[in-house]
Amino acid sequence: MARTRSVRGEGARLRGELLDAAERLLAEHGDERSVTIRAIVGQAGVTPPALYLHFPDKQTLIREVVMRGYDDLARTTAAAAKDARDAGAVAALRAGMLAYLGWAERHPGRYRALFDARRETQLLRADGTGTSVAFDGLVARVAAVQAAGAARAGDPVRIATLLWAAEHGLATLRAARDRFPWPPAEELVDGLIMTVVGVPVEELPTSEPVGREPPARSRSSLVS
Amino acid sequence: MARTRSVRGEGARLRGELLDAAERLLAEHGDERSVTIRAIVGQAGVTPPALYLHFPDKQTLIREVVMRGYDDLARTTAAAAKDARDAGAVAALRAGMLAYLGWAERHPGRYRALFDARRETQLLRADGTGTSVAFDGLVARVAAVQAAGAARAGDPVRIATLLWAAEHGLATLRAARDRFPWPPAEELVDGLIMTVVGVPVEELPTSEPVGREPPARSRSSLVS
DNA sequence: ACCTGAACACCGTTCAAGT
């Protein structure tokens, strides 16, 4: 409505605004279905056909939003792991996994969109490295724990695969089953690190709850 | 079109036919979005308003289809575990987990619908036991492995929670990431049983591939 | 070069009417 008409070469600005609007709608509603063309263009102050000057269809726009989500998630987990590296390889692995669960909890709609199996083509980058950036970081952190001698031996890729499946399962199930008596994320992650990675209990850094109360039950409930 | 008009009390028959049609569409397309009212009623040979005589809205119908899916999944895993019980508690746990992954692979659309977080109200039965029937079975099988002395001690509910998250993560990720180099399901499940449940390698039953080639890599790649 | 108005075939749902 109050949008000033774009002049030459300003089309790229609208393109970015449309992506921002779609991301905002996805974050607010947590549901890809409510991210409609009309809602997106409404936020940008244009009419529906204007969107098709910048994207061939809705699917392509959503795919670009999802790509941004991957970048954000990968950056967030990598940054958390890096910040904890001074406390050791186990602490870095732990921090990365907690950051992963935290991101999924803060951005449920965006996280869901990342793993929507209905998207026909796989979401891979042009350079082929694609969506596995976050996974590669996880593999590296597992290998670092092994190199530090704190874990059992074994293929770090295989171990990271199980960790990824478990943290993805936790991320989605905690969102889909809010009546289930979920233990705190720290306990779940510690359980995975102790068992799947094979880190003895004494190697685990003590919980430093960041704005959360400490675990109600001791984590020794998993390993005796 | 060729549908013969229902006489007194035959409304219940249409109700069942609508549920069957919705389940069929969900299974065929693997996408809840293509299960439209018009597609459902078309398969039953009636017009859209007829559906509203039996269901208040689409959401309620889908919810009932999802309930059937829960029953089927729970029955399938329980039956597989029971069949393997003669081979021991570990074999029963393993068979149940493999049956879970197998059901999810054979029914991707239905499995997705089971854990769709967009459903506002939690899917629980009137009796309150609800969707946790399958989970309770998993807890029992973990406890049986512990009782047989084959696993580490620890809260079986906590262990089952991690197993459930991992198998759910594997089920959804294998469907969403078909370019990822997934190891065979048997290897993944064995890895989880060895590490999360803490079963020593020699306790594991040897793979009896049912219509699948044996694992390419030895499962010892996880545990040294 | 960039955007709009009007229309298309869809969707879930409702409501009056038919038998």
Next chain:
DNA sequence: ACCTGAACACCGTTCAAGT
């Protein structure tokens, strides 16, 4: 008691037209 015909407000997308 059970179902239909016609309509409502939506949706993604297209196409001619405006500046």
